[in-house]
Amino acid sequence: MTQLESKGVEASAKRTLTGSLGVTAIVFMVVAAASPLTVIGGAAPLGMLLGNGIGFPALYAISAVILLLFAVGLAAMTRHVPKPGAFFTYVGYGLGRSTGLASAWIAMLTYTTIQVSVYGYLGYILSVTVQSLGGPALPWWLMSLATIAVVGVLGYRHIDLSSKVLGVLLVAEVGIVLAMIVVVIASGGAEGLSLAPFEPANIAAGSPGVGLMFAIAAFIGFEATAIFRDEAKDPNRTIPRATYAAVIGIGIFYTLASWGLVMAWGPSSVLEVIAEDPGTFIIATMARYLGPFGEVAVNILLITAMFACVLSFHNVVTRYQHSMANAGVLPDKLGAVHAKHLSPHVSSLVQTVTAVVLIAVFAVLGLDPVLQVFTWFAGVATLAIAILMAVTSVAVIVYFARTKKDGRAWNTVIAPALGFVGLVLSAALIVAYFPIMVGDVDAGGNPVFGAVSWFLLGLVVVVPIIGYAQAAWIKNRRPAAYAKLTDSIAG
Template sequence: MSAPIRTGSSPFDAGPAPAAPAVRALTGKLGPVAIVFMVVAAASPLTVVGGAAPLGILLGNGVGFPALYVASGVILLLFSVGLAAMTRVVPRPGAFFTFVGHGLGRRAGLGAAYLALLTYTTVQVAVYGYLGYILSVTFAQLGVAELPWWLWALAVAALVGVLGYRHIDLSSKVLGVLLVGEIGIVLAVVAGVVLTGGDQGLSLEPFEPANVFSGSPAIGLTFAIAAFIGFEATAVFRDEARDPARTIPRATYAAVIGITIFYTLASWGLVMAWGPDHAVDVAAADPGAMILTTTAKYLGTAGEVIVNVLLITSMFACVLSFHNVITRYQHTMANAGLLPGAVGAVHARHLSPHWSSLVQSATTVLLVLVFALAGLDPVLEVFTWFAGVATLAIAILMAVTSLAVIVWFRRTRQDARVWNTVVAPALGLVGLAGAAVAIVANFPLLVGDVDAAGNQQFGATSAVLLALIVLCPAAGWVQAVVLRRRSPETYARITEAIG
């Protein structure tokens, strides 16, 4: 937040907010590179290359899967055009929450806020499950006393909580170092493939139409879209950016383009490493180990060990980045009067949303303990189920945001650029809506809701998880309705978020 709420011509201005006893303004000097590091770290590049890409090859459209990263990148770049235009004229840090509220009304905005919290909370806890499992297995193999996954997850949550409590600059530096390591090892593997000519020579077969549309491209697109989760959170760091009007759009475009190029190149390298004739078979043998076996083949045992280590740091970077995103969403909502006021306070020395960080840490601990007591498998259930929820929720959020951008600019006429405010957002909306439909159609497969024969079915698991995606925004909508009746001043401030 750069200034207190002020009165003016905006339909959301409602006079000055009540005086706050604590500092509530986030500040910082983050440049485009620092913000890109944080949001790309949330996308967890090495985890995607090592986990999602092999599954996309196996369950999606086979060797044509790399082309779907290009398709996803185009869709999300179109979405980013409208997002960047909205960022310039609505200088608020709430991202989805604020933009949907301005375009489609406060009730829709508050619904989007709760859906965003669900998205980032579920993807974070999903990674905690996977990370806890990997740490448990890794240290057991090293001869360290074997501990359950949830204890490792709680230990990581404690470290993330410490970093999240402090100034954002510290997190950005940690994430930057980890991200460079991830990208470096993947590029080294791709370089090894290119220099040796791969298994069957280098080719562009993954981009041939016959391969792109083979198998199940809808399932492949689902995995590809999921790999981008986190890039859109650039706007959340607005108040901590050096020059928000320039930094946020640049960081958004850089994140989308960078992620697209990286994932396309990396997945193409995986296919070339084993050849178009054998890549699917290697993925089928053990999708989770495909990146390890590929690294061992082209970089030797030392490379395999490095990838093992960086897979762990990749997931740590992911949960730290999402922790920062969630704390800022909560901070923004608290300053709009939608969460307890203390959550919106800022630490006097660290200049961080420290109470929001503590709330987020407590939420993580609670969820991990609940899953542990329920006996959920950290990979097959915690990771698979909640990653599926996050994937569908983010597609819906971005589609609704694209619609809000179009409506806002058509109503206010604040930007005369048709491409930026109508055409690009509309194309992005169509692509994202199509992706959401594809995800729903394949949701049972995403969350492992299959019968004994391996066929997907809309069973109890799918029903409960899909219900979360409906109930969370519905709860926000209901809260907005109640606030409109009982606290008109708070209702009027919903989309201001102390901007």
């Protein structure tokens, strides 16, 4: 950073992202990361089958309430901390530079694992689709690598291009799901319309911790609205509005859509249908209610939805790396901005290479792209994000208690505290049921913490420790750099 700073304003501008994204564009970016059709077609059936059965739709509503409470404090911070970086920056302001750096690494773990998990699932879907159309039987990992290449090209260019691509794909995938819901309601469903998914007994049935993991995972990405601060138009208004819109919109849509899936087959039959083949459940449902057109359309849109998801997460991760580089904790070159595309192009290239390496490792290990790559690493990402948001909630409370910059008790104390409680309880449930998700169970189907569970859970512990260790090293060995870190993260 010193060399760039010595070149004056011109160099500084080359490290600053710019743009004019409005509320709608940012909402498209983060909702696309949530990937509505991927959630409804892939995660929701698994949430019902492995989680709490027909009570699963209610967990989307519960998750939305918890995350909306968290979003209140997050929105307050965006108004008083005018810097991108989201959790990385906000935790640093509230709880200190070391904890801020640790949170940055947890965020990197979250977005890297969720992105690579979807790359695995998408590679599998593409390989099956190509073969079903009469093409060669290509390995899933080859299709994943091809997808990474396309995402890398789009991520290298200006953010406006990505937002336009994501906007078109998002409208299409949401549209077909809403069309299915309308037809299900109009037809009265398979066994009549009811509120059975919201009955307390059904919500608490089965393995609610696994169900909650799938539910919270569906929201990952909404908090990234703050990452796009430098590229937003009127960020003090745009970012809070986009955050609230994303949480409320995602929550309503997922709750309604998953309820529609239960009604489409009936509370007494839906789990049996899902068990036959969770991967094709959404296709069978579309074929039943929208006919051949719906079946073909959802096949195509499921692929584009997953593509939109990985493209959005790629943009998020590259901007996290960009913020961390400008704070002096990642190589300086990652903070560079392309002169023409105004994108963090070096960071984008590094993220592309990271994804390639991880997919290659999974392929060499012979992991199943859906049951292992997708399920395992989506679980890691969900637990990590729940912990990260809980820490951020504490940071919000501490920051405003210390600075007195905002006297609104609801925004700075009550809502963040309630969100913290909900997130901690969610994280505890996810840990308790984590072995079931990865297949570590005894003969009776009870969770047992085996090698796989401990390894995956260990990632969530080891990664932030690396952040603390890095902060200590910078402080002791490079005090001048630590001073810059202080200025970059917290004021």
